[in-house]
Amino acid sequence: MRDRADSPRRGRLDALHMTHERATVVGGGVIGVSWTALFLAHGLHVTVSDPLPGIETRVRAAIAQIAPTLADLGLTVDGERLAFEPDVSVAVATADVVQENGPERTDVKRSLWASIEQGAPPDAIFASSSSSIPASVMAASMKQPQRLVVGHPFNPPHLVPLVEVVPSPDTDPAAVQRAVDFYRAVGKRPQVLSREIPGFVANRLQAALFREAVNLVAEGVVTEQQLDDVVTSSIGMRWAVAGPFLTFHLGGGPGGLGDFLTHLGPTLEALWSNLGSPTLDQKTADLLRAQANGFDGPVDELAQRRDAGETALMRALGELPAHA
């Protein structure tokens, strides 16, 4: 690895006051690659640690696929600052930040974090991308569980701004703040949850809407494609700009959310009691699978179209003070 003295000083990295120069990304899967591209694009040196043979070729190829999307957002990925080290204790030896993206298995996470803690500098930021295992569980084998937070991105992290920062009851508030500062410095919009809860916030909300989506398709009210179009042409475009609470706050007129609840609370509660509770049994899964054939194109083409849409949206909203 290079010496700190010859690190380039430029762009957003300046805002970090050179406190985060070196990131170690543990796990070179889809999420790890996406973080790697983002960190490189913000001027960090990145070491990817993954024992898989051929990982360097895979990761570099995947980053080359992501680079054009980041270029669309004005960010350049410099592959010369990317290194690989399969031994995780060695890979974290000079890290300012460790972002871990190992398999979602408790035993693997615990073992990884024990090794990371052993090898990393005492002031390195420790964050796990885990979507389902809380920091309190992962930190069971750590000597300093107060250092660990979950830093859960919404896929893909190089594009979607949200990072859910979830402390365990043991996490030091200073560790939370340092993680938040770091994510902001690489252009993310971190949100700190007050406590651990299954699915965190975004996936719980997504699951809640999807449950009713499955119900409406299973009941034959609309098709998957119709339901998607309902969402993109109404609540989706609304929630890209104003969240659900602000939406209803503005729906209440000058009296805001208070008036909204007074006038429409009973209607809302009646609707809640009318929502469906589908299961993903064989019949429902078969129906959902069959209707998914109606999407017009192969998955990679559709994903490219979606990413083009999201970058266009981000550019458009990025111009607004509310999203600056």
Next chain:
Amino acid sequence: MRDRADSPRRGRLDALHMTHERATVVGGGVIGVSWTALFLAHGLHVTVSDPLPGIETRVRAAIAQIAPTLADLGLTVDGERLAFEPDVSVAVATADVVQENGPERTDVKRSLWASIEQGAPPDAIFASSSSSIPASVMAASMKQPQRLVVGHPFNPPHLVPLVEVVPSPDTDPAAVQRAVDFYRAVGKRPQVLSREIPGFVANRLQAALFREAVNLVAEGVVTEQQLDDVVTSSIGMRWAVAGPFLTFHLGGGPGGLGDFLTHLGPTLEALWSNLGSPTLDQKTADLLRAQANGFDGPVDELAQRRDAGETALMRALGELPAHA
């Protein structure tokens, strides 16, 4: 009212082949005004029918407020094509389209539709903006219930593309198709539901997500403002571009939604069973009301910012073939 012969022929109206020149908007409240502005902006003559004294001044003032937003989207509102007629039977006498936005009361709706049917030409399109009373209930006093559909917009209709077209069991499929064609001609994205269901689709999905949003705030996991920021910076921006089914279809990799359900179905079902079931009791309503004070500005200012964001988003996505 003017004679048909001197109607201007221009813009999107050409696409209508001059079959819809005259709209009657029944009810001059917020939704009626928004439809009126949209119809004017697409070159139609509009008659607003509302018995409220001073309605013309109110409606013209409200349209003047909307006009700049439509101008942002390249649409001009011509107030010279706007007329007022308090007697609904007279107001619909030469209408090609009647869009009704009366109070959400069954007796009022039934009486309005009986009068509209009596006064309107035999080939006029009949649509109600009702969000809660199905066409089958409103049409109870009509001689030709097969003519009526619900054409439910997502507020505000001059901006948000969705219109949910909901037939009753009696509605003639040809009436549904004519309503769809009309909404498309004025730039909307209509979706036809297979049958009547409380809340239709968009409001059911919105209610499902909001229920869990209320749960997370009531449980103290995040504040309203944090939750809104989680949504705008993740699922909101995602669903503005790709709906929930396409999102999970792409989340499944090359195998699409089928693989997604195989791998993540159990996780999703576990999350469903963990979601909250809050009520809007006094304590919860008080908390929601109190936190709404945290939104930074008066409602009208916040609404203007939201509308600016939505027009920026629509311009950005409108450039994409998928949204053309």
